[in-house]
Amino acid sequence: MKMSYIAVCFALLLLFGEAQVSTAxxxxxxxxxxxxxxxxxxxxxxxxxxxxxxxxxSCLCQYVKNPNLQKFINSPNARKVASTCGSPFPNC
Structure with missing residues (x-):
């Protein structure tokens, strides 16, 4: 009985910890x-x-697929800005 209580508390801790860490x-x-x-x-x-x-x-790959945005997102300057900001482009 005591072991299942600990397991439930641990599961709740993981669940609520994930909820706080992940933001949409x-x-x-x-x-x-x-x-x-x-x-x-x-x-x-x-x-x-x-x-x-x-x-x-996390949205950049979606933007690359948009014909209206891809010329800006795929430009060398956009990649330079991302690099300067310390946020490299994801592999799409």
Missing amino acids: VTCSPMELSTCASAIISSSPPTATCCSKLKEQR
């Missing part, structure tokens, strides 16, 4: 608008740009 990201390319000047003009990315890029990293 809403993929919105407009979130990356703060990076536009860095991507287009090769200026250094701002801290806000880097923050948004890291937040939207």
Whole structure:
């Protein structure tokens, strides 16, 4: 009986620990608008740009598949901005 109580507590701890760690990201390319000047003009990315890029990293493959966005996302400057921000592009 005592062992099953410990197992249940451990399972609940894992479950709630996962819930706090994982947060849903809403993929919105407009979130990356703060990076536009860095991507287009090769200026250094701002801290806000880097923050948004890291937040939207899991969405980049989705953006690459969008014909309206892929020329910006696949550009050498976009990869340079990602690298400068410490958020390399995922392998899509």
